Amino acid sequence: MQLKKRKKNFYEKLKQVYNKLPKCDVKIKLGYCNAKVGKEKEKQPVAGLNSKHMESNNNGCKLIEFAFSKGLVIKGACLPRKDSPYADDVVLSARSTEAVTAPFKEFEAAAKNLGLEISETKSKYFVTEKDRRNTDDLQLEEYNFERADSLIYLGSEMTPENKVEADITNRIKAANRSYRVLCIMLKSKHLRRLVKLTLYKTVIKPVLMYGSKAWVLTEALEKKLNIWERKVLRKVRYGKL
Structure with missing residues (x-):
């Protein structure tokens, strides 16, 4: 009730x-x-x-x-519906090449049952280790996967050293694009400051902070983010209260 x-x-x-x-x-x-x-x-x-x-x-x-x-x-x-003939953002993780072979075979079999094929050109393999001397491609069954120096997964950039500098740089670039779209509104003297702050908090800042829960920040990185935020907030000072 x-x-x-x-x-x-x-x-x-x-x-x-x-x-x-x-x-x-x-x-x-x-x-x-x-x-x-x-x-x-x-x-x-x-x-x-x-x-x-x-x-x-x-x-x-x-x-x-x-x-x-x-x-x-x-x-x-x-609207007409069509079944998507592809699967995206699928990750198999293991500690060695031998350990990833069995899960890969299971994944390949499941994909074939659904009528899907694994793309060698779009699929990459990635190693998170400091020793990067081995740059050979990965051979699994009849597939040959190229090794990637970095990887974009779910919008976040991953590196072999698990450093977040590259990811933060990409997030700032993405946030800058959102900022430029709204720049005219943020500079406007006809919008109230509260409206501008709401635009910043709901549209621009989430783009910057996407994936930030996984970041381990140094003082330099924190300073870099603060500088960017102050740049945007300076545009908000104009306008009615």
């Missing part, structure tokens, strides 16, 4: 927020509603024909009801 009440309150608040928006604005509702939108005939004007579910669950019905009442369309169910 309590869960049903919370759902009811959620959609009532959502309708209240929606009704306050200007009619001429384009409205896009984003978020996870735990909703299964089905292919029922009576729901097709809102949900379309391309949902992966045959029947809607209770949350799906509530979402469809809200969309229908406001003249919205559930795009996730209207």
Whole structure:
């Protein structure tokens, strides 16, 4: 009963927020509603024909009801779906070449069962050790994998010495790109300082700090990050309080 009440309150608040928006604005509702939108005939004007579910669950019905009442369309169910013919960001780790052979065979067999093939050109192997004299390629079965000096994994750069300098430099470059996109707004004298700070904290700073929980900072690196942050915050000083 309590869960049903919370759902009811959620959609009532959502309708209240929606009704306050200007009619001429384009409205896009984003978020996870735990909703299964089905292919029922009576729901097709809102949900379309391309949902992966045959029947809607209770949350799906509530979402469809809200969309229908406001003249919205559930795009996730209207657009055609295609199964992705690839797998990305797969990592096999081991302490030696012999130890990684068995997991690789299992992975190769599982990939073939799904109709996938391992790409030698896109796959690399990486060694985290100080002794880098051995630069030979890795031979596994009929595959030959090139050794990489550094590796970008999930947006973070990894090096054999596990140093974070290169990763921080890349994060600063990425944050600079985000900063340049919003630079005009940050310099504007018409935006309040609180709005600019919100833009910095929600759009720019997360780009810089992505993966930072794994960083081990020296004083020099900490100083480098502080200098960059002060550069951005100097632009925020203009504008109304």
